[in-house]
Amino acid sequence: MKQIVLLIALSVMGMLVNAQYITNNGFENWTASDPDDWHSPNSLTSPFGVTTVSKETVDVYSGLNSAKLETKSVLGTPIPGILTNGTITINPPYLIGGTPFTQKPGVFKGYYKYTPATGDNCFLDVLLLKWNINTNQQDTIGYAQFTNLATVSTWTMFQANFTYNSIDNPDTMQIALISSNPNAAVTGSILLVDELSLEGGTLGLNKYYLLKNISIFPNPATNIINIKFSSETKYETAVSLYSLVGQKVKAFTLPKGIELSSLNINDISKGMYFILIQSGKEKIIQKISIIQ
Template identity: 25%
Template sequence: MKRKSIFLTFGLLVLSWIGCVENDLPYPTIVGQITEMEVAGMTSCRILGASNTVEIKVADTIDLRDLRVEKLVVTEGMKVYPDSAACLDIAHFPDTGFVSADSLPAGMDTRMNFLNPVKFRLSLYQDYDWTVNVSRDIVRKIKIKNQVGSALIDDYTKNVIVYVDSTEQPSLRNIEIEELQLGSSIAQTTPDPSKVVDFTRPRVFYVTAFDETEEWTLSVQYPNANVQLTQLSAWTRRAYVSGSISKGEVEAEYRKAGETVWESVLPNEISYEGEDFLIMMTHLAAGTNYEYRLTMNGTVGEILTFTTDTIMQVPNLGFDDWVMKNEKTWYPNATLDDADHFWDSGNEGASIASRNPTAPETGDVVKGRAVRMASDYISIASKFAAGNIYTGDFVGLAGIEGAELDFGQPYTGRPSALKGYYRYTPGVIDQAKAPYDALMGQTDSCHIYIGLFDWSAPFRVNTTTGTFVDLTWNNESMIAFGELKSNEATGSEYKQFKINLTYRDYFTHPKYILIVASASKYGDYFTGSTSSVMYLDECELVFE
């Protein structure tokens, strides 16, 4: 009995000591992200991870005051706290993410008022605030008889200016409005546009929909010398001019500043869409001053000028410069200084096992040094690591298993292609995770891609939350894109490649460039072959 008493006393002392021990282990940092979101009537969605913002457009017939959230996918484990003032029934709004509102238990209500920006707070160990902005996808349509060019629309001041041909329309007292849609396609416009004919002064129209009324001012004027009906975009070796012409055709000529002979733009370099035209001037010299003039229906316009862009390469595209940090981690840059940091890889994450999936190659090269990317399995972390390289920065680990990367580096050039040499030996996929676990046993693929974006900051990738750059044209930030994907071995020799860039438009300057190469295409999802190896050498941006 005495022994039992001693053991009991000892046990109580131990429990008391344990109860006094403080838990000094820090909570893990798991970033709260909205990775997917859909609402009723949605036409597009843009998720900006860098600013924790979601930009959604819906059909112009949708009432923003009573809008159902149909999908809200967030970082696993996060609690969702929506703006209570925006919820039509806060008591029945889900407190977790969901892939479909139809799959929620009966009685749940995901309707919200999106007339103003709506806040969502995601919380696990830390709080992350997101803002969702929803707007109608309104296409404003203005067409007046004898109109010249496109209408000038100021959405902010709600002013519209339309120019008409002074010969065909000598009076502003008998203007004929053929089409006027300034708001939603179901909005009511007063007064009736077809009955307003006198535009010797600006006229006011009231556009009403969803119990809201907007006041718009429409002016009809004659063009004058100060009116610019054309837009020019000068690239490195070509330039684009867009404009409008009510009837007939347009011709264009250009020459270097100081020269006397004009060069005519070929007919196949001028395209038309309705009254709008697009002219392309080619075979230009980089960083050079030019003059050009347009001829519309036989009338020669004034001489205008432009300067082409200079050639903008990015550092170390030949992959000759390398530096080692702490005698264990390779970086594809000239020095470790921030000013020289343009490229990065997954080496920092693999450094816990003193491994470098991405390293310099000095033997098997086209010239100088090359980059060798060998996919690997890091046993100490129990994770597959694809050999890769990208323009950007490794930020750090995210949670227990993932990483955060800043994709993209500042860049304003507009190349036409990326070319270089690669050598690839694919292995059989022996590491696979969802959603690509079905690829197990298939041949691995390499991936090289280049994109130009108008981001305001680098894109924060988070492999834990599945936050990656959208490489489809649904991504409105993407200005240009091109890629190479292959599961074929190149043999013992390097193979030359050229990736042409497709541009969304010719007039937007990019702000960031993203170049990524990986020996395993789905390495971001920890899927690939530990036998896949890719070499990349002597790359450069092409300006044509």
């Protein structure tokens, strides 16, 4: 009996660890019209009185909320509901960037419901990318893609295995959830998504834990970023700044035994960045705005 309880506990712990690789993976936290740490076309379509992504509070797989993506007409053009941890550009319409990520999972999983318009299909995929300093663009290290064109009226698990094109590790993960075929969207398709996760592969082989009791300020920052630890660090600390497209723009190494460090960012252009702080087996990733 004790062995069964232990196996169940380890299984639950594994699911929790895997879920942490995707921030706000259950879409529980929302600010305004988008789930926290996700982006949608809402800011582009709302001037026309249209929102394609919304918080669903009744039809959920678990927790209090799920994400509802709908393909709607804007000035006669079908615009799919899209959620991404990257950035949506207008001209040309494109997804760029993502969040810092350096491992090679085996499977992309989650739960969904889908009501397609005639001839339409949904897309749920992950790209693992790495910045190429020679071409000044991102290379695709691996990907996982799930697509479906049938009606799914009850919450169902989807699963997509990763395919890898390179022996390199990625530096960025880009997730895209789309209610329609992006090349042939049809108005009326509805996709509900909840509880995303990554499993298998190299996840957990180099396991990291959340770096707690740390303050990063000010945010927005101008010339200086301060990093304050709750006690003296036991290891050297690596601090990296990444652009939203995954390019490392600045790196610092802090000696062990410090509690407060001030980093000069005078040479960094204004904009949004990810700051990655890693000390021993602990790390934290946070968005930060620089306003010069």
